[in-house]
Amino acid sequence: MVSYKNNNILKYNNLKHTHKLKSVVLTLKKMCIIVLASSALTTNLFGQNLQLSSKREVTLGSSMILLSGASFYLSQHYNTPSNTWQIKGIDQWNQPYLNKRNATISDITFISTLAASTLSGLALPKQQQLAYGVVMAQNVWLTANVVQISKVLVGRNRPYVKGTGLIEEEHSDNYYSFFSGHSALCATMATTALLATYKNYNGSALNWGKATALSGVALALSTGILRITAGKHYPSDVLTGLIVGTSIALINTMLHETK
Numbered sequence: 001m002v003s004y005k006n007n008n009i010l011k012y013n014n015l016k017h018t019h020k021l022k023s024v025v026l027t028l029k030k031m032c033i034i035v036l037a038s039s040a041l042t043t044n045l046f047g048q049n050l051q052l053s054s055k056r057e058v059t060l061g062s063s064m065i066l067l068s069g070a071s072f073y074l075s076q077h078y079n080t081p082s083n084t085w086q087i088k089g090i091d092q093w094n095q096p097y098l099n100k101r102n103a104t105i106s107d108i109t110f111i112s113t114l115a116a117s118t119l120s121g122l123a124l125p126k127q128q129q130l131a132y133g134v135v136m137a138q139n140v141w142l143t144a145n146v147v148q149i150s151k152v153l154v155g156r157n158r159p160y161v162k163g164t165g166l167i168e169e170e171h172s173d174n175y176y177s178f179f180s181g182h183s184a185l186c187a188t189m190a191t192t193a194l195l196a197t198y199k200n201y202n203g204s205a206l207n208w209g210k211a212t213a214l215s216g217v218a219l220a221l222s223t224g225i226l227r228i229t230a231g232k233h234y235p236s237d238v239l240t241g242l243i244v245g246t247s248i249a250l251i252n253t254m255l256h257e258t259k
Helices: 007-012 023-042 054-077 100-122 126-154 159-164 181-199 204-229 235-255
Strands: none
Touching (some): 100 126, 100 181, 126 235, 181 235, 204 235
């Protein structure tokens, strides 16, 4: 069942906060983060392997369980605000109506990114595959929690809500635009695969693994673009998701690398 509301009522009913973005400053900050992340990727760290540590993994696991608990509690008890941000800068390139076809395709590319990242792990030496799986799971788990907490606390309405007043049956999802979970999770999976295959000891078996990891990167970027064209996210939602997902994968994967 789909219902429609007057756009003005949608903007101001239950409105708790209005976020005024300084688009130029925000974009510059994000560009700086991208440059830093790119620098980290190009650092001479090749020939390293992932290594698990019982103490570290238990600590990380416990922390993420607590974070998941906080995320679940907020989802159940926090009254997500219905915030309308000012549309400036790159966010002016949004799709103001819901395109279910592109939304479905973005789900397919999301699953394809997961598949590509998994296949990349199979190209690693057998002694590295377990560590890869654990690190990948940690990166995805942590990213998912950060995404969910941000969505609940921020409550930014989706482009199709702001543009047409369309309200889908699940009310909460209509205000979960910031930031893009599809983009963040795809970025963390693709980055983890890319780091693991390109930083591992070179071998013929890794050639197809590297190619698969690169295809995962292409699929991740495609997913972000599709989320924008589907009317599900603003460009800043997708850009933030890509940055957060990449950053989490970079930090946690490097924590597990042998020197």
